[in-house]
Amino acid sequence: MxxxxxxxxxxxxxxxxxALVGVWLAFGHTAxxxxxxxxxxxxxxxxxxPQPNALSALFSKQATQTTGLxxxxxxxxxxxxxxxxxxxxxxxxxxxxxxxxPAAVWGAVDLAIDGNGGGQATPEGTFGAPVYAxxxxxxxxxxxxxxxxxxxxxxxxxxxTGYSHLKGFAVADGASVxxxxxxxxxxxxxxxxxxxxxxxxxxxxxxxxxxDYGALPK
Numbered sequence: 001m002x003x004x005x006x007x008x009x010x011x012x013x014x015x016x017x018x019a020l021v022g023v024w025l026a027f028g029h030t031a032x033x034x035x036x037x038x039x040x041x042x043x044x045x046x047x048x049x050p051q052p053n054a055l056s057a058l059f060s061k062q063a064t065q066t067t068g069l070x071x072x073x074x075x076x077x078x079x080x081x082x083x084x085x086x087x088x089x090x091x092x093x094x095x096x097x098x099x100x101x102p103a104a105v106w107g108a109v110d111l112a113i114d115g116n117g118g119g120q121a122t123p124e125g126t127f128g129a130p131v132y133a134x135x136x137x138x139x140x141x142x143x144x145x146x147x148x149x150x151x152x153x154x155x156x157x158x159x160x161t162g163y164s165h166l167k168g169f170a171v172a173d174g175a176s177v178x179x180x181x182x183x184x185x186x187x188x189x190x191x192x193x194x195x196x197x198x199x200x201x202x203x204x205x206x207x208x209x210x211x212d213y214g215a216l217p218k
Contacts, residue, residue, distance in 0.1 A: 109216075147190050150190070
């Protein structure tokens with residue numbers, strides 16, 4: 001079949017097919033923005049995925065709960081400590097690598113809980129685990145975002161900390177919190193392959209390594 005035949009409509013179906021291929025090539029390979037998280041443990045069970053009503057704020061008296069972070073000798077306005085406040089906290093993705101690169105934009109660490117003492121993150125031990133503020137500041141909530149899912153910022157004069165993929169919130173938007181105060185619960189919302197906490201630290205507008213600020217227990 002030559003182009004003259006195509007022009008007369010005898011090859012119309014080929015033109016349609018060619019157009020569809022062109023659309024697929026133009027849009028089918030569009031790069032997605034880097035994700036904030038990556039799961040290195042087991043795949044989360046379907047019945048562990050939170051339902052829509054679980055994504056609303058879980059504000060209660062528990063929001064005033066504090067942990068050992070509150071007694072840390074560092075200044076309250078400085079980001080410091082492990083936001084899961086657990087000796088069984090493990091890191092499933094490091095700073096500045098994988099979906100956390102480039103560090104200046106996406107720098108974070110992914111944290112989870114070793115629920116059975118085997119040395120690896122487990123979804124059953126991680127999902128719903130409490131998340132604590134690692135600094136004093138003002139809360140900004142963002143629900144159902146991409147790629148961070150349910151997300152919290154805690155901001156102060158020099159530091160800002162971010163907590164992503166939460167199951168739900170334990171504080172209200174605009175609230176002032178202290179270090180060690182319960183602010184949310186670990187989930188797998190947004191662009192996430194399993195329950196964990198994507199944790200960021202910013203200092204004077206620059207993304208910094210949370211491991212330099214006590215993000216993992218020694």
